[in-house]
Amino acid sequence: MPHATPLIATLVAGICLAFLAGLVAHRFRLPPIAGYLLAGVVIGPFTPGFVANQNLANELAEIGVILLMFGVGLHFSLKDLLSVRAIAIPGAIGQIAVATVFGLLLALAMGWSAGSGFVFGLSLSVASTVVLLRALQERRLVETERGRIAVGWLIVEDLVMVLTLVLLPPLAGVLGGTAQTADVDPDLTRALGIGAVWTAVGVTALKVSAFIALMLVVGRKVIPMILHYVAHTGSRELFRLSVLAIALGVAYGSAKLFGVSFALGAFFAGMVLAESQLSQQAARETLPLRDAFAVLFFVSVGMLFNPLNLIERPLAILATFVTIVFIKSAAAYLIVKAFGYPRTIALAIAASLAQIGEFSFILVVLGVGLDLLPAVAQDLIVAGALFSILVNPLLFMAVDHYGAKLDAAAAQEPDGSADAAPQPEEPADDMPEPTALTDHAIVVGYGRVGRRVVERLHAAGLPVLVIEERAGVAEALRESGIEAIGEPAGGRGVLAQANIAGARWFVTAIPDAFAAGTLIEQARSANGAIRIVARATSQAEADHLRQFGANHIVIAKEEVAAAMADRLLSGEARPVPSGDSAQGELDLPAPSPV
Known part of the structure; x- marks a missing residue:
């Protein structure tokens, strides 16, 4: 008699079926997300055959949300967050209101009460963390201006939803449901004399403020200190474990002790770690788990969908879908434009928010439990989430295509032409002018390897430009007289900004062979004569990079072995000062040029 293994069964069924469905979707030129959602429908309770454990799938998906937000926090800073507060706060609140x-009007049209409509509208107003971040990361937009606005907008929405989940139970009676005030201490309410609702608001605000203060004051010192201590043990296993422990531990602790969401707690954990030199390594260590559990999120959404709803209530589903994808995104577009941002940024924000997800499910389940919403509301939310997630990649593709046409049209317009189109509205720091360098070397990545390459080229008097996603490191390079771009190399327009067409050499000094292959392919496509040098850790990686067009690949282990053998055979082997010894892969360079 086999043991009951619902966790293993859910993991195996979800990941294996998502893989197969994702391959089929890719074969038909559809977004892989379509395959993941279909996999969830197949193993869900509304289709025949194997049924996975829905509760376990949801909890596994929550891990994906935690790791995603932790990864975003690693590439974010308090300065980035504060820099977009002027648009993120009013924008998110305005879009939620619209x-x-x-949603209220739609609910009233279906014969629901005003209280039901209010909760239903709120559940339509908040975007999915996973969908938004996956879209931004796939396009390497997290660290661009539009990415910072989208993430800041997401954080504000998260805080609003945390407050909503706290206030809804005591307000349920006023809205026509069953009030619950168990979470509010009656003694505290009587002592303050301000009522249960305002007491709940005050307690929530204090908890969130205490958590943020704790992370910014204590976390900024303790978390990097822990990682640096573990890094000096030289154990990659312990380092990887420490990163996961920090991400999951802070997220869980913040939810239990301070009442904030897992996602918000993980984001702040990553943000306070972003100032450490080990932040990039930490991001790489969480990447495989992050992607795997994010896939389970889409599978869990598919499991909630009942295909019979398409037959039983098609008009209600269509109206819900239109509200999510068109009304909400149109409101976001108009708000961003009203603040003076260009069309490309406004469209990117609108596409980012044209979907719903995890918070919507939590809110609608709570609403049904408080007798505020009819059971059919959950079916509409699930259908709206599934179809909005499905079309979201298509919206981004349309935005990318339209943005590229805007850039091309702007570049072709002669200055001073009487019939010229309006000048591009992109701010200077979003679409900068290309570098004036020609016959130069472009070095991607300023880690231990990239730094030494740049030093040698600069000392030889060769023109060099560095692409480094850590904005602080890029700024320090510019101050030292070396041109640098502080954005991910795969971001839209970054290689053009580096004048890839006029460059003589292209060096990928990053350790990620998958990302390097994509960059090499783009560089070779833009400049067929460019000489491309890449790094690899194995012969398999070298073969992979060579297929994309690299001229010369340096395999680290072979080069080290050859250098050691040359020293021995030449009789010049001698002790190496400790400061020049190999430091292990976990040590990263200082975020400033040497």
Whole structure:
């Protein structure tokens, strides 16, 4: 008699079926997300055959949300967050208000009460963390201006939803449901004399403020200190474990002790770690788990969907879908434009928010439990989430295509032409002018390897430009007289900004062979004569990079072995000062040039 293994069964069924469905989707030129959602429908309770454990799938998906937000925090800083507060705070609140009003009108048209409509509208107003971040990361937009606005907008929405989940139970009676005030201490309410609702608001605000203060004051010192201590043990296994322990531990602790969401706690954990030199290594260590559990999120959404709803209530589903994808995104577009941002940024934000996800499910389940929403509301939310997630990659593709046409049209317009189109509205720091360098070397990555390459080229008097995603490191390079771009190399327009067409050499000094292959392919496509040098850790990686067009690949282990053998055979082997010894892969260079 086999043991009951629902966790293993859910993991195996979810990942294996998502893999197969994702391959089929890719074969038909559809977004892989479509395959993941279909996999969830197949193993869900509304289709025949194997049924995975829905509760376990949801918890596994929550791990993906935690790791995603932790990874975003690693590439974010408090300065980035504060820099977009002027648009993120009013924008998120305004967009939530518009979506809530339209959700209310839709609910009233279906014969629901105003209280039900209010909660239904709120559940339509908040975007999915996973969908938004996956879209930004696939396009390497997290560290661009539009990415910072989208993430800041997401954080504000997260805080609003945390407050909503706290206030809804005591307000349920006023809205026509069953009030619950168990979470509010009656003695505290009587002592303050301000009522249960305002007591709940005050307690929530204090908890969130205490958590943020703790992370910014204590976390900024303790978390990097822990990682640096573990890094000096030289154990990659312990380092990887420490990163996961920090991400999951802070997320869980913040939810239990301070009442904030897992996602918000993980984001702040990553943000305070971003100032450490080990932040990039930490991001790489969480990447495989992050991707795997993020896939389970889409599978879990598919499991909630009942295909019979398409037959039983098609008009209600269509109206919900239109509200999510068109009304909400149109509101976001108009708000961003009203603040003076260009069309490309406004469209990117609108596409980012044209979907719903995890918070919507939590809110609608709570609403049904408080007798605020009819059971059919959950079916509409699930259908709206599934179809909005499905079309979201298509919206981004349309935005990318339209943005490229805008850039091309702007580049072709002569200055001073009477019939010229309006000048591009992109701010200077979003679409900078290309470098004036020609016949230069472009070095991607300023880690231990990239730094030494740049030093040698600069000392030889050769023109060099560095592409380094850590903005602080890029700024320090510029101050030292070396041109640098502080964005991910795969971001839209970054290689063009580096004048890839006029460059003589292209060096990928990053350790990620998968990302390097994509960059090499783009560089070779833009400049067929460029000489491309890449690093690899194995012969398999070298073969992979050579297929994409690299001229010369340096395999680290072979080069080290050859150098050691040359020293021995020449009789010049001698002790190496400790400061020049190999430091292990976990040590990263200082975020400033030497």
